[in-house]
Amino acid sequence: MTAQSVGIFTIEFPDPYTLSYYNDKFVTLGSNTSFQYPITSNVQTLSAKNVERGNDPYGILYVPNLQSDDCINSEKDYVPANTTRLRNLPQGTDYALIGLLPWFSPSCVLEYFAAARTSPVKALLVYQPGESAAMPPTLNDPSWTLGDGGQWRSANNFPTYALAPVSGGIVMQQLGLYSGNITDAPHGEELASLFSPTDYVRLWATVNTTSGSQLPSLWVFLVIVLGLLILIIILTSLGMHIIQRRRRVDLQRRVISGEVDLEAIGVKRLTVPREFLEKLPLYTYAGPRNVADTEKTPPEPGAQAQNLPSPAIEAETGLKAFPISRRSSAPEVTTHQPGEGPLPTFSQPTCPICLDDFEPNQTQVRELPCRHIFHPDCVDTFLLSNSSLCPMCKASVLPSGYCPARITNVMVRRERIIRRMRARSTANVEVTESQGQSIPTPRQLPGPFGSLGNRMGGSILGRRVFSAPERSHTRPPDIEMAEGPPHVGSEIAPVPTAVHPNQPNETPPECTEPTTNEPSRNRAEWARQRALTLLGNRQVPDDEDDPQPQSRLRRGLRRVFPGFR
Structure with missing residues (x-):
């Protein structure tokens, strides 16, 4: 003592x-x-x-x-x-x-x-x-x-x-x-x-x-220091939570107002809810037709599907005849004037997913807001399980103002990174213009993000921006479609051929190409099964963690300090 x-x-x-x-x-x-x-x-x-x-x-x-x-x-x-x-x-x-x-x-x-x-x-x-x-x-x-x-x-x-x-x-x-x-x-x-x-x-x-012993005084000092550290940690965590909450609310507001499309810029992969999908029009395909027939009397509406009005798509031009005012499932075709060249034709006679031809007056098609049409079995599976973007033009299928039920901190962080890189790319272009230098061509500077478009797939966001899976093996032999020469000016999107990660490399027995002796109906069914197999069951994750596996310490730090990388 x-x-x-x-x-x-x-x-x-x-x-x-x-x-x-x-x-x-x-x-x-x-x-x-x-x-x-x-x-x-x-x-x-x-x-x-x-x-x-x-x-x-x-x-x-x-x-x-x-x-x-x-x-x-x-x-x-x-x-x-x-x-x-x-x-x-x-x-x-x-x-x-x-x-x-x-x-x-x-x-x-x-x-x-x-x-x-x-x-x-x-x-x-x-x-x-x-x-x-x-x-x-x-x-x-x-x-x-x-x-x-x-x-x-x-x-x-x-x-x-x-x-x-x-x-x-x-x-x-x-x-x-x-x-x-x-x-x-x-x-x-x-x-x-x-x-x-x-x-x-x-x-x-x-x-x-x-x-x-001086230990009690030392312990008192250590307890005071520890208390101050805990207080600083609590205040820092509370401040970061408040900041992240404001950023989530701001991002949700901009998504609802249509300023930001989360999937289009590669922030998060979304899917189309079934209640929205069922509201998309479903028609019976009537076959392609030329523009000359559009000046004639519109044909009668075709068959209906799912108790919805089913206007027929005319065989020569691909345009639909509506009993009431509806938008067409094909791009608008202007009135043809003499001496302007050949008549334009409808450019989508096949399903871009399964590459199977639409059979006039038999095939039911689903029309997306971008006016591209697909087999319902093909596009419904794709929109419900893979992406909310059109497989053809990458336009969003979701209605205007739709926002995911949960805006996470990861979405906020990725959107901020993309926005900063877009601003940096725009600033570089303005500096180049002010100095009188040539602006890179679209091949050198693709899209509004500059070089970001070449890197968003892996190095920045950690995944591919496009909804279609990446091809992991050589493309199988093409399927012989309907007989006859292809339509003039037809544009068919390439079919995604990547195999699901859990799927073996060998072609499943149910996806084997049918023999030439089988009827065309069996070949169409085989094409749809092949498209579904290629799409796989790729559910979109709902959690806010990054796709890469992380340690418990890193996950714990992210919960205490939101926004921690």
Whole structure:
């Protein structure tokens, strides 16, 4: 235990031989009639032996006796002749004692220690003679060396504390004033009127100790630092959550307003909900026709499907005749004027997914908002499981203002990256124009994102922007479609031929090309099955994590600090 302060007080207690009972009580005198000296600093612990928490040393202050004549003669320079010693205290009592001694000679100090061990001493107060009020040196200082290798600390069964030289000198001088009768003490006449003349008036010392280790203070410091770090982490996390929430709300607003198309720019792959898909028109294909027939009387509507109006698509031009005002499933064809060249023809006589020809007046087709038509089995599977973009022109099938149910932090981060790169690319183009340099051609600078279009597939966003799967093997032999030469100006989108990751490289038996002896209906069914097999069951993930696997630590940091990369 380390000493923090020492209190010196003046006490009064009766002579035990004048009492018929045992008395261990004393009265502390007031500061106006006695000596009081609290020492609150500059107390050094030399030995803390046999001191426990809550058991601070205390006792009547006295000076142990010396044995050798040399030490007795040397002591006269530091200790008053009438100082309190054992002979000035009641004899044969077990009163607690605290010794006070000057540290002036190693041999004399050892005699002090030997004499103190024979008395009921609770502690020793030592001081080096002088006028300094500074903190006494530590135990390993050579001035505390007694020439015994430090054995005095193990020989003493009581603690030892060092006072500043000036404090020790003051206490020693006062100790010489309180060693005789009550009338010999300062304010003796006043005290004699209050107490019995046989009572004792002596100095009393109390040592206030605390834990000698500095660990509690260190732990308090560590707890404060840890608390500040936790507070900073909480405030940082709360601030990032608020910022990310505002960004998610802003992105949702811009998606609803039509400013941002998440799938078109490669932020997130979306699918078309079934309730929206069922609202897309479903017709019966009536075959291609030329523009000349459009000036004639429109044909009657064809068959219906799913209880919806089913206007027929005319065989020569590919235009539909509507009983009411509807938009056509093919690009608009202007009125042909004489001398302008050949007549334009409808450019989509086959399904771009399965490459199977539409059979006039038999095949049901689904028309997307971009006016491209497909087999319902082909395009419904594609829109429900793969993408919300048209397989032909990559136009969004979702209605205007549609927004995913959940805008995640990953969507916000990717959209911000793309927006920054778009702004950087636009700035580069403006700088190039202002410097009078040639602007890169579309082959060199594709799309509105500049070089971003070449990198969005893998290095930036970590996946392909286009909805169609990437081809992983050579294309199988083409299927022989309907007989006859192809239509003039026909444009058929290439069929995606990538294999699903869980699908073996071999062509499934159900997708084997039918023989030439099978009817055309079986060949159409085979083409649809082949398209469904190529599309696979690629569900779009709904979580906000990146496609790449991540450690638990990284996922935890992302939850605490949204936006962490």
